Every structure is written in C-alpha cells, then in structure tokens.
Amino acid sequence: LAKTTQPISMDSYEGQEVNITCSHNNIATNDYITWYQQFPSQGPRFIIQGYKTKVTNEVASLFIPADRKSSTLSLPRVSLSDTAVYYCLVGPVNQAGTALIFGKGTTLSVSS
C-alpha cells in the first residue's frame, strides 16, 4: 500500500473552505484515493473516492492532479459539525475484501 502523508492538524472557522492535502508519492497505477471521516466517539465513515481529476459529492470535493502523487480534500463552508479526523487512504479497490489500513489522519477543528 502506498504511504500517505497529511498534516496532523488544521484549524478553521465556520463558513471557510478547508483544503486538506495528502501526499502519496508511491501511488500505483491501480490505486484509488479514498477519504474517511471520523467524528468523536464514532467509527470512521466513507466520504469520497477518486482516481484522477476531480470528484464531487454532497459532502466534499476531491482534486487529484495528473501525476496523482497528491490529492486535496476540499470541504466547502465548514461548520462546527465538520470537526473530525480525516483519513486519506490509497490502495486498489477491494482486493478480495481486504481491510482498510489507516494512517494518522488530519484532525480538523472548526471554531465559531
């Protein structure tokens, strides 16, 4: 699995756009980039996945440059409820149902 590097923590204020960048220099051709979100006292939950260019859903956008060596999770107009840990994971899609391996994640703190 490709090693990922992301900031340990970020601070923001309500209403701002937050961009969390993840580096994955050794990403393989068949690897996807997936982000999970973990609220305090809950298990992680899937938020977005992409392979290249841009992916957008109702929660976030994921920007992936052409070389795919990094990716940026973008959260538009964050609120206090977006305070959570965000994990970037890189790996092939569902290799025989193998478990996700989590890195350290980025703790996002949103203040009013």
Add this chain to the structure above:
Amino acid sequence: SAVISQKPSRDICQRGTSLTIQCQVDSQVTMMFWYRQQPGQSLTLIATANQGSEATYESGFVIDKFPISRPNLTFSTLTVSNMSPEDSSIYLCSVVAGPYAVKEDEQFFGPGTRLTVL
C-alpha cells in the same frame, strides 16, 4: 448504510479479567474486521473475522489474547483476554460493503466499544 451495533458500548474492567465484545450487523456481510483505536491514535487492524474458520490476525496480535468468533454472516465477537491497562482502547467492528455501498469496497464501522482497564 449498513447498521452495525456493538455491545457493550463501554466498560471498565479490572486487570487480569476478560471482556467479550459483540458485533451485530443488520444484513449478511462477507467480510468483518476488528480494529483497535488507542487514545488519540489512529485505527489499527487486529484481525479479519472469518465465518466458519479461524480469524486471520495482523502482526502483533495473537489468538490467545484476542480470540474471535464468527458463527454466521451477521455476528462476531472479540474477546480481550487477561487485560492490562495497555488494553484500554476503543474497539471497533467493521464490515465491507454488501448492498449499501457507494463503492464496492466501502467499509462501514460500528460505534465502538470504549474499554478502560484499571
């Protein structure tokens, strides 16, 4: 999404005792996993719970310490044996996909069991 429940939600235990954590899923799933999350840390995979056969453990985790059962496709248990304060963690059950997944490899997590060992 798949509904996963865990029992107990939290417990405080004495050193040397054992605790069994239950994980119940509202639908049949192929893959079930157990993770540990120590205070302020990320998740660490303990093992894959295999239905009808022995669990597959990750490096650093052994069956004698963390016996796992999976009698059917909706239920699994993790026992933390002979506990010490270092076992104080959140233990999470997780399943892969099934019919609820946005992506075929999407994993769903239970709410976790917060264990404190005195």
